Amino acid sequence: NAGVMQNPRHLVRRRGQEARLRCSPMKGHSHVYWYRQLPEEGLKFMVYLQKENIIDESGMPKERFSAEFPKEGPSILRIQQVVRGDSAAYFCASSKGSNQPQHFGDGTRLSIL
Amino acid sequence: DQQVKQNSPSLSVQEGRISILNCDYTNSMFDYFLWYKKYPAEGPTFLISISSIKDKNEDGRFTVFLNKSAKHLSLHIVPSQPGDSAVYFCAASDRGSTLGRLYFGRGTQLTVWP
Numbered sequence: 269n270a271g272v273m274q275n276p277r278h279l280v281r282r283r284g285q286e287a288r289l290r291c292s293p294m295k296g297h298s299h300v301y302w303y304r305q306l307p308e309e310g311l312k313f314m315v316y317l318q319k320e321n322i323i324d325e326s327g328m329p330k331e332r333f334s335a336e337f338p339k340e341g342p343s344i345l346r347i348q349q350v351v352r353g354d355s356a357a358y359f360c361a362s363s364k365g366s367n368q369p370q371h372f373g374d375g376t377r378l379s380i381l
Numbered sequence: 382d383q384q385v386k387q388n389s390p391s392l393s394v395q396e397g398r399i400s401i402l403n404c405d406y407t408n409s410m411f412d413y414f415l416w417y418k419k420y421p422a423e424g425p426t427f428l429i430s431i432s433s434i435k436d437k438n439e440d441g442r443f444t445v446f447l448n449k450s451a452k453h454l455s456l457h458i459v460p461s462q463p464g465d466s467a468v469y470f471c472a473a474s475d476r477g478s479t480l481g482r483l484y485f486g487r488g489t490q491l492t493v494w495p
Contacts, residue, residue: 272424301481310385310470310485311425324482359424366481369415372424 272297272362272373273342280379281350289345289376293362300343301361301370302335311359316366317343323366347378355380384408385473387486396495400458404471404486407452411473415483416445416456419468428469429456461493 273292281287293300298319303311313327317337328335332350337343347354357377361370386405394400402416412433417425431438431445431454438445444457458465468490472483 274424299481301483303483303485308487310487311472311483313482313484316481324480327482361424363481367413367476369427369430370481370483371427372417374422374424 272371274360274373274376278377282381284349287347287350287378289358290342291360292342294371297362297364299363300337302345303359305357350380352380385471385484385486387471387489389489391490393492394461396493397460400461402456402469402489404454406473410475413474413476414454415472417470463493466493
């Protein structure tokens, strides 16, 4: 499967724990985007990364959230000290370039107990 | 501030007829528009896109129309099929200043009945 791969598909954490969401882009894609979807809403942009660089993080909450896309390996979205309001579906997308269509993974459903 | 709006949360169409999904936007700087289809528990699937230099783009059963003066775009599906039943999201970007960032509407649930 050459599509965008996200894991885990479901993640359950207790309040105060850390959540790590992983995303492997499509083959040949070097641009990665993270979006969050709350129930009954559209997707909201969080961050845009290229290999080893954060291009736009204007959609990321200022605290507890961070993202990286290292030279080797998947992109990671990290949420520290999770709270109930972090419960959502987190989608990763990739593209060949910033002006190309973004292709999405199937998301990680994060539930906070 | 919702810059992309899909005012119809749902649409029901008979198989074989035309489905028309609508989308409005407020940011005149948007120059690239996309439609995605989403099934439950899956990620959005790219359908079709259009640049602001065009007013129509067609791909098989899917056609997107763009009316820049009205800040309105629509997706036409003809003929509609039961497998088209899904949530459809309109998205837009301002490639000049916000690079790859996409702004999404809240989606329209399309149901195609036999």
